[in-house]
Amino acid sequence: MSNINGLYKILKATVDEVIDESPLIKTFVMTPEEPFRFNTGEFVELTLDGQGEAPFTPSSSPFVTEKLEVTIMKTGYITSKFHDLKPGSVLGIRGPFGRGYPVERFVGKEVLIVGGGCGLAPIRSLLFTLIEMKDQIKKVVLLYGSKTPTDCIYKPMFSKLNSISNFETYRSADNPDGTDWDESYGLVTKLLDSPRVDLSNAIAVVCGPPIMMKFATLKLVEIGFRDEDIFLSMEKNMSCGLGKCGHCMMGEFFVCKDGPVFTYDEIKHNPEIWK
Amino acid sequence: MNRVIKINREEWNKLLIQLSDSGERIYAPVRKNGSFDYEQVARDNADGIVYNEAKPSSPLKIFFLPLRLNVTSGGRQSGRTVVVGAPACDIEGLKLLDAMYIDEKYIDETYVSRRENTIIIGAACHKTSDSCHCTAYGLNPWPGEGCDISMSRAGEDILLESLSVKGEAFMTEISGITGTEEAASGDILLIEKLRAAAAKEVAKRNNGLPGTAETGKLTAAAAPEFWKKHSSKCVSCGACSAICPTCTCFLLIDRPGFEKIKQQDTCQYPAFERVAGGEDPLKELSVRFHNRYMCKYVWKPERFHVLACTGCGRCSDGCIAGIDKNRVIREMV
Numbered sequence: 331m332s333n334i335n336g337l338y339k340i341l342k343a344t345v346d347e348v349i350d351e352s353p354l355i356k357t358f359v360m361t362p363e364e365p366f367r368f369n370t371g372e373f374v375e376l377t378l379d380g381q382g383e384a385p386f387t388p389s390s391s392p393f394v395t396e397k398l399e400v401t402i403m404k405t406g407y408i409t410s411k412f413h414d415l416k417p418g419s420v421l422g423i424r425g426p427f428g429r430g431y432p433v434e435r436f437v438g439k440e441v442l443i444v445g446g447g448c449g450l451a452p453i454r455s456l457l458f459t460l461i462e463m464k465d466q467i468k469k470v471v472l473l474y475g476s477k478t479p480t481d482c483i484y485k486p487m488f489s490k491l492n493s494i495s496n497f498e499t500y501r502s503a504d505n506p507d508g509t510d511w512d513e514s515y516g517l518v519t520k521l522l523d524s525p526r527v528d529l530s531n532a533i534a535v536v537c538g539p540p541i542m543m544k545f546a547t548l549k550l551v552e553i554g555f556r557d558e559d560i561f562l563s564m565e566k567n568m569s570c571g572l573g574k575c576g577h578c579m580m581g582e583f584f585v586c587k588d589g590p591v592f593t594y595d596e597i598k599h600n601p602e603i604w605k
Numbered sequence: 606m607n608r609v610i611k612i613n614r615e616e617w618n619k620l621l622i623q624l625s626d627s628g629e630r631i632y633a634p635v636r637k638n639g640s641f642d643y644e645q646v647a648r649d650n651a652d653g654i655v656y657n658e659a660k661p662s663s664p665l666k667i668f669f670l671p672l673r674l675n676v677t678s679g680g681r682q683s684g685r686t687v688v689v690g691a692p693a694c695d696i697e698g699l700k701l702l703d704a705m706y707i708d709e710k711y712i713d714e715t716y717v718s719r720r721e722n723t724i725i726i727g728a729a730c731h732k733t734s735d736s737c738h739c740t741a742y743g744l745n746p747w748p749g750e751g752c753d754i755s756m757s758r759a760g761e762d763i764l765l766e767s768l769s770v771k772g773e774a775f776m777t778e779i780s781g782i783t784g785t786e787e788a789a790s791g792d793i794l795l796i797e798k799l800r801a802a803a804a805k806e807v808a809k810r811n812n813g814l815p816g817t818a819e820t821g822k823l824t825a826a827a828a829p830e831f832w833k834k835h836s837s838k839c840v841s842c843g844a845c846s847a848i849c850p851t852c853t854c855f856l857l858i859d860r861p862g863f864e865k866i867k868q869q870d871t872c873q874y875p876a877f878e879r880v881a882g883g884e885d886p887l888k889e890l891s892v893r894f895h896n897r898y899m900c901k902y903v904w905k906p907e908r909f910h911v912l913a914c915t916g917c918g919r920c921s922d923g924c925i926a927g928i929d930k931n932r933v934i935r936e937m938v
Binding site: 377422605 | 705853859862863865899908
């Protein structure tokens with residue numbers, strides 16, 4: 331990455347499969363022209379030729395380099411265009427960028443993961459990593475919240491996780507929608523009333539919409555997590571990915587380069603982080 | 606003072622034209638319709654070159670960060686550029702640009718090649734403008750480092766002081782082309798006097814203006830109402846950023862064929878930080894306005910340990926709403 335062509339170089343990828351995860355969320359399975367390596371929690375910029383670019387954290391396993399999966403919620407102009415992609419469509423990848431999850435710090439720990447909505451995408455990649463490390467991790471507890479049962483994504487993943495001896499999952503939907511749901515109702519933060527981890531040896535990971543991240547983080551602090559043991563995935567308007575264009579500045583930090591994963595301790599002095 | 610040579614102004618102008626005719630990119634501030642800005646030196650404009658006056662309308666950054674650049678096909682710049690007459694405030698601003706564009710991880714070769722291929726001939730400001738306030742931020746209105754040559758006009762002579770190896774080589778090169786002589790002690794005394802007078806003038810005008818660290822503290826502490834009041838006339842035109850020597854934000858525009866165009870942008874434009882789904886930390890005008898002050902006086906200095914406002918005053922000169930940055934800052938005190 332030492333010349334400008336390298337800095338903005340696109341790796342083309344072909345869409346193989348489009349998976350409907352929920353009414354607004356799709357996962358795109360793609361094959362890059364060359365094997366693509368990333369660390370869990372790092373992000374990529376995906377380009378639709380001539381139309382625009384947006385940042386996404388891969389939802390697939392970093393141990394798989396010949397395929398890349400990205401889960402996208404239809405929520406704006408460019409994400410709507412992504413949702414129109416069909417198998418065979420070609421898009422561009424730049425990256426990977428930023429600082430992902432410091433999984434080496436998770437060794438010997440109990441890992442409490444709090445996810446909301448499409449924020450489960452980066453977490454799924456992290457979970458694939460933790461599965462590979464399952465003998466080094468004491469325990470993994472996943473708490474996931476979606477607006478309704480229908481909005482819950484990666485449904486088949488939960489039973490697979492629960493089949494691993496030291497993994498547990500708990501889900502909550504904000505509101506019922508008439509579909510079958512054996513899990514609880516209410517905001518995901520309610521699941522934190524019983525965190526199910528040994529607080530003296532646990533770290534927490536939070537990823538989701540800003541409002542959910544704010545209240546989940548405050549709750550984690552309240553129940554006794556140390557600020558430096560809470561890992562937040564801050565998704566801002568990352569554009570260049572190089573710490574230069576300024577669009578993702580969060581105080582003195584460039585989220586694209588210094589993050590997107592920060593400890594709460596690193597960023598709590600800035601009251602603007604939840605905006 | 607380092608080695609100083611002297612050259613007659615007419616001979617110097619001829620030399621610039623000669624270099625320009627030979628295909629080099631030679632730029633100098635040229636007066637036109639009451640203001641002056643960088644132009645490529647040619648036979649028909651060399652007489653209008655402005656010496657030692659603050660300050661060209663455009664900041665020095667325009668030579669290193671073009672307004673618009675195709676970053677997919679754009680590569681290293683070749684050939685030499687000579688920028689004559691850059692003020693010290695702009696030269697200081699390059700420290701932040703260097704920190705951002707030649708960082709440890711992602712080196713922007715287009716920027717690097719432009720920096721390497723450019724000889725910067727800085728100019729001491731003998732005549733300053735009402736908005737100049739470099740001295741409030743610990744700078745002098747003459748170049749001391751960060752450029753290759755410091756230039757001063759003394760009567761009909763141009764004095765050139767070497768400040769770098771590149772500058773020394775350029776001075777040797779021009780001495781081989783045209784008549785130069787070593788400056789006499791009287792010449793040096795004269796330019797030192799002119800410099801001191803300019804510094805005194807700027808300092809007097811900015812008496813009581815807090816330094817950057819103090820401004821940072823005040824900026825962080827001022828209430829939202831303060832920013833609402835002072836931003837009320839702002840029309841988000843972005844002129845303050847466009848002409849700021851240290852504003853570097855840009856937009857990436859996609860073109861067919863996976864081409865990317867890098868274009869100057871600013872946090873003062875609506876939707877600068879907006880994400881999919883509509884969340885926008887800088888949605889409110891007053892928050893955007895405050896953001897720029899925070900960036901200049903708190904975040905960038907904290908992050909890069911350099912000045913992010915070098916006191917050029919262009920943001921106040923160029924504001925169509927008449928917002929005077931220093932008046933805003935004085936009201937915080």
